[in-house]
Amino acid sequence: MALSCAQALASTAGTVISNTATLSFDIAGVRHTVSSNTASLILAETLDVSVETDAPSGPVPEREECAVGFVVVNHGSGTETFDLTAQAEGQGASVLFIAGDTDGGQVYDAAVDKPLANSQLTLGSGARTHVFAVIGSDCAKAGTIRLRALARTGSGVPGTVFPGQGDGGGDAIVGKTGADTNGTVTGTNLRLLAKSVQPSLTKSQTVETSDGSATANAGAIVTYRLLAAFPRATTGVEIEDPIPAGTAYVPGSLTLDGATLSDAGDDDPGQADDGSILVGLGEVAPGTRTIAFKVRIL
Incomplete structure (x- = not known):
């Protein structure tokens, strides 16, 4: 009777290390081999x-x-x-x-x-x-x-x-x-830095579905975040973002620095509909402002 073992080597986190052994033996002059169950582990990060x-x-x-x-x-x-x-x-x-x-x-x-x-x-x-x-x-x-x-x-x-x-x-x-x-x-x-540094706008997105995945399919919710950076005091600031084709704006989802803005064109700086979102900030001090809103994929 003999035992043999094969083992995969790994060094990267998330790599699966699997190990299966074999048992070989003779019965009435005939060679037989039986495999063990496979033991697996995931290399820790x-x-x-x-x-x-x-x-x-x-x-x-x-x-x-x-x-x-x-x-x-x-x-x-x-x-x-x-x-x-x-x-x-x-x-x-x-x-x-x-x-x-x-x-x-x-x-x-x-x-x-x-x-x-x-x-x-x-x-x-x-x-x-x-x-x-x-x-x-x-x-x-x-x-x-x-x-x-x-x-x-x-x-x-x-x-x-x-x-x-x-x-x-x-x-x-x-x-x-x-x-x-x-x-x-x-x-x-x-x-x-040069003194002519201009404001900048950076956009990111996340996707969520009812099953908890991040698959961009029909019914999924996409959250867009706009990070506006102002190296110095800036006047006349407006930020506009069109609602992408194939999506619909989620009413009540427009926020500025985490605070909810109304969708109607009223006293707060934001307004939104299925065409676009618009936030009028006017005069802005040095720093950053964050705008977020959601759309549903049709």
Whole structure:
């Protein structure tokens, strides 16, 4: 009688490791083989992240807008989405928004590098990317700027397990960084922006169905989010978005910064129908405003 075993090797989170053994034996001179049941497991995802500071670019004149460079690295074993938050600790300056390095140039370009939707960043295992914390006026007073990256799947004490929350339905395990880390940049490491920085608008979408999936089929609800970023005070602001063909606006779903707006053209800044949504903001202070609305696929 002899036993043999074959095992698949894996190192990527979500990979299924399967193991089946065979039993071989002789009966009356005839060779027989019987297979065992297959034992399978899903390789757990390790949650780890770091935030590194970018190279300095020299002193910053007073009253200049600027962008602070950071590098976010996913040290985990799977694909993970990180929530990013940034804060200027000095007096007289604030972080307007966090932008991604869209063109990979590693230098902030307001015409190209748009705000990250919901300030979230998704990276594959081992991936690294530049992001920029965009600061308003009085950059020279910003002092220390901190960028925090927090794994959406979970964080905490290293070794903490989140059952079934990893890639492929396996477990997720918090790594040595706690899946929650900060990077800091001082006021001498700021990248200058041109004073002609213009407002920008970034759009994202999510799909939900009655069965909980994200399949875009008839009856599904699509939520659109518009993130408007204003590096400086801006006047005469209006945001309009046509309702896509093949969909119908969901009445009462229009919101501004989380607050519901009426669909009628009345005292609040919004109005909506099956043709389009329109939000008139008028004069806007430096910062970001978020508009959301829903449509149903016909």
